[in-house]
Amino acid sequence: MAKAASKTEMESREFRMRDSDFRTIADAIYTHAGIVIGDHKRELVYSRMARRLRQLGLANFETYLGRFDGPHGAEERDHLINALTTNHTHFFRESHHFEHVRDIAVKHWQARAAKTxxxxxxxxxxxxxxxxxxxxxxxxxxxxxxxxxxxxxxxxATDIDTNVLAHAKRGEYPVGAVRDVPKTLQRNHFQPSARDGAMVRASAAIRSRITFNRLNLHGDWPMKGQFDLIFCRNVTIYFDGPTKNRLVKRFTESLKPDGWLYLGHSESVLGGTAGLHPVGRTIYSFKGEAR
Ligand SMILES: C[S@@+](CC[C@H](N)C(=O)[O-])C[C@H]1O[C@@H](n2cnc3c(N)ncnc32)[C@H](O)[C@@H]1O
Structure with missing residues (x-):
């Protein structure tokens, strides 16, 4: 495991990042995105933010933080969020969730359609x-x-990070990224990109089914209707307990009475959120109706 840089080491770097600068940044990302950044993430914060300081030609973190109170404050806040979110993901990550959708949820919707x-x-x-x-x-x-x-x-499909959303909207990925996509689905729904032979692009048909929007999970949710499925995987691990519980409660309010919530592998609904019942590995059925 990489050793965290000491305070003195941090101060002798290209940019001086004082203890108080680090705390201001950690507080800002908590306030604006609910993301908890502990002391052990100092190194990570430094390296991700140093890029931004270089880009702006600034000498130190103190000057950088001054930007938040100026005319570029809102824009800078977005840069900070984009820099400090962790965006790791891949196709068919935790594949049992997609098997559940295919084998259980789809069958449920077919039965529901036949009835209603x-x-x-x-x-x-x-x-x-x-x-x-x-x-x-x-x-x-x-x-x-x-x-x-x-x-x-x-x-x-929503995220707080505008950089990843721009990539998501385009739907273009290196060929190697689709290796976990089952072969038939690869053939039917991903095509060689017209721009670059080393890339594939999601088909126009599946792209047309998805709307990408920026949304902070801790802000307002403008959506009116309820959902059959909510996937919120590997997101709440960055939040603290009360924030996570509040969020899960809001998800239940946004689920149809026969909906499902899917969380990431290390996330679970603890403390028995009303109406959510585990029905598989980090899959929760709302109201736990038999189906
Ligand atoms: C590790 S990725 C998970 C991606 C995908 N769900 C998966 O499991 O592969 C976590 C994502 O949550 C987003 N995120 C973090 N805080 C957020 C917030 N407050 N509102 C909306 N999205 C947030 C990050 O920008 C990041 O793209």
Whole structure:
């Protein structure tokens, strides 16, 4: 494990980052994104923010932090958020979730449609990073529901980080990134990119099913309807307990009565959030109805 740089080491670097500068940055990312940055992340904060200081031609963190009170404050806050979020993701990450969607959720919707005629499916990928999660979902649904059948399905994909969202909207990835996509889905839903032979792009058909929007999970949620599925995976690990509990409660309010919530492998709903019942590895059924 890398040794954390001592205070003196930090001060002798290219840019001076005082204890108080680090704390101001940690407080700002907590206030604006709910992300907790502990002391052991000093090194990471330094290296990610040093790039920005270089870009701006600034001499130290103190001057940099002064920008937050000036006319560029809001813009700088976005840069800070983009720099300090962790965006690691890949296609079909935690593949058992996509198997659950294909084998359980789709069958449930087919049975529901047969009974009520309801063919509307709404999914939210909350904290979608560069798009691999919503495109994995879209390819799974396109394959499982097929072309006909009158299904009206859409995915809302949101993140607080504007850089990853721009990448996600384009839907273009290095060829190697789709190696975890099942072969049939690769063939049917990802095509060689017209721009660059070393890249693949999600098909226009699945791209058209996804709406990407910036959304801070701790801010207002402008969405009116409720969701059949909410994926919020590997996002709440960066939040503290009360923030996470509040968020999970809000998710339950945004789920249809027969909806499911999917969290990441190290995240769980502790303390028995009302109405959520575990039905698989980090999969929660709302109201726990038998199905
Ligand atoms: C590690 S990625 C997870 C991506 C994907 N869900 C997965 O599991 O592969 C976490 C994402 O959560 C986003 N995030 C962090 N705090 C957020 C917040 N307050 N509101 C919305 N998104 C946030 C980050 O920008 C990042 O892209």
């Amino acid at each position: 005629g309801d063919r509307r499916i709404r999914i939210w990928s909350a904290g979608c990073s560069s798009g691999e999660e919503p495109y994995s979902l879209a390819a799974t649904l396109a394959e499982a529901l097929g072309q006909g059948g009158g299904w009206d399905w859409r995915i809302l």
